[in-house]
Amino acid sequence: MEPPAIRIQDLTRVYSARKGFLFNEVVRTEALRGVNLEVRRGEIFGLLGPNGAGKTTLTKILATLLLPTSGRAEVLGLDVAKEAYRIRPRIGLVLGGERGLYNRVSGRENLRYFADLYGIELAGRDRRIDDMLQLVGLSDAADRRVEEYSRGMKQKLHLARGLLHDPEILFLDEPTIGLDPKSARETRKFVRSLVAGGVTIFLTSHYMFEAEELCQRIAVLTRGRIVATDTVAALRGLVGGDRTIELEGHDFEDAELDRLRRLPGVSRLLTEEFGPLERITLRVRGLEVDLPRVRSSLPGRPQIEIRERRTSLEDIYLDLVEEEAL
Amino acid sequence: MANASGTRLRALSASTRLAFLSFLADPQWVIPSTIAPVVFGFAAFELYRYAGPVLVLEAVLGAAMMSMWGQTLYGSGWATGQDRELGTLEPTLTTPTPYLWVVSGRVIVNAITGLVGGVLVYLVVAAAYRRPLPVEQPLTFAVLFIFVLLTLASVGVVLAAVYVYTRYAGFIQNFGEFAFYIGTGCMFPVILLPFWTNPIALLLPPTWALDALRYATLPGYVGFSWGLYWDIAGAVATTLIYIGIAGTIFRRVEQHVLESGNLGDY
């Protein structure tokens, strides 16, 4: 049976740093604490998490740039710790951003250099580079120095480089960060087209709508642990419902909150304060509770603002991260 | 999937090409490593000009050698430092090519640009004082000049590897320059130095190569070894040792990067 694209078992990673005047104090930081995960072939898998959650560490381990402290990580059935040189030709890494390119030479030269490092067949190399440049829409700028490129063009060149050797898995780190809306939309469309071609995508992003739009499954990583892995629909169930009702008003009393909590289908009640304004968020399962019913449970407040929307990935993410922090 | 079983020599050639193109995009960087040797060449010439023609030739030759060394010393730091600065380390390390081959290509270009610098120094000093360098054995001289470059490149690769490990690359560059000029006897025979420094000098491949070059250039030259061929043998032996050391250090560097994940942080 074909192994999954990625399989991770009890993975940990501890960073040690020496500090102090005589460097005699060792500070240990646990970046990953027993991560378990499986990514299927041909899916777009999203890894979400706050800053410092361990996303970069996990991506680096899978991209053979970092060794785990304990546990096991396999990419295409190969052990990242022992078989890095067999994994590398089969994966692509797109870190994006302004850095990571040779600025003093052209985009084409950048691609040619990496084509040679990947050992792409000489006979087809130049054609492959042309194809990649065309695919990302950089053909016209191919012979200009990278230092003259806009941020969006650099991002496209990162993508072209990551795909140059036709990888089976592509690690994408924040692929649309800093791009204008049109370029970002084009990039997302492009990523979807890759999956249609059989590439597995491992995506890390801070843009929830992007992950929701692209990813078939999502894992939420916080404080070095995976707190949930599933489809967005299934994650909605995990955080208490696919509907969200929000109420905004002043000085809600405990009795009012209790009444809201006891409404049928309400699985969760969250309160937030915005200066003098208070916002109550209800996660709701099923269709039993609607807006008139919520309003009728707060009879003394005719002016209250109530709205309903679908529970977004951002809601799910914030619920899971906050839960873990408690 | 495209054929990804790239040969190491192809990676070496790609790295050399890219480094050369980058140099051509900004060739002014040959100046910093050339200006010091030009000045030292002039200064040494002024001091040697009344001490006989052989010493004058030695000054010109030494200045060229110092220029090549300067380019090697600074270029080696940049060979690994550029990946930190440009953020290209991660994409490079995720290719199937060992990092040693990538760095070696850059060091070769440094050595070649060092050669340009060396020739420049020779031309400037020789033209300014209207003293062309009469070479004893021109063919041997030309071959040995390339040979000097290879010995410098071998030191350059070791330096590049060391620079990965240490956050004091700039320190070594800035302050190792004169130490090398002294140690390899660029401007004077190493026997003039205290005896305890001689073993250090003999462990540096360029010391042997430079001595060989002088045998081929300076009439009646008597160096520290038994002759030209002994110098060549010494240079080959020490160069091979340096290449071996470089290979070992780079394997450890890659392992170190994988374990600590902090190459970019130095």
Added chain:
Amino acid sequence: MTVAHRASIWRTFWTNAVLAPRMSLGFMRADYVFGSVVIVPLTQMVFFATVASLAGNAQASVGYVVLGNAISTVTYTSIFSVCQTTDQEKNHGTMEHLLVSPANRVAMYLGRGVIPILVSLATVTVGLLYAALLYHVSFGGANFPFLALSIFLTTVSMVGFGLFLGGVALFFRTSIILGNIFLFAGLLLSGVNFPLSFLPPVLRVAGELFPLTWGVAAIRASVAGAGLATMLPYWGFLLLGTFASLVLAMALWGIFERRALATGSIVRF
């Protein structure tokens, strides 16, 4: 909410003297200071002293060369590092923030010379110690107060010249090349390794425009025990050179600011 603020020339000067170099300049690192102060004077001195001993030139004896090199090592910090002051601001992307601040430009710029002056003083002192201990250069007849004043004025003048070069570097993409040229020019043009009389007339004039030339001459004279009448012209030239360098530096800074405002070219330079 408003935050009370009061422009203070002294605070601007002090922050730029102490904090700004730590943030933007490599030479504030302990290893660099150790290298500049302890290693470079030694290696440079050994190199040229060995060349001088082989040459056997009476006008450029080992003692002459050793003393000259002890002083010339001041250029590493005063020229090369100070020259990069503005360069680093451009590389770090902090130049725009400096330009929009209301800080007094003169105080800001002069403040950056304080630490380099201290490092330079230490470098020359260590260099002179090497000369005395390793090459037995005699200080028996030296006029020590004059020597101390000459060293001080030389370092101040060299740092001033470095600030001027930093101003010139504002108009270039990098200051490294400019810094390198002037870093080593002193070894040739300033009477460090051989008397200026060895040089062709054109180069001799160029050397006289370089403050290191007057500094080397002043220190050589004070080591030889020269009197006030001999020293005053040297000190005068050093002070004049410092003043001229700083005026030119501030003028260049002003031109750069005006040009940057007109063309939006801070980053492009």
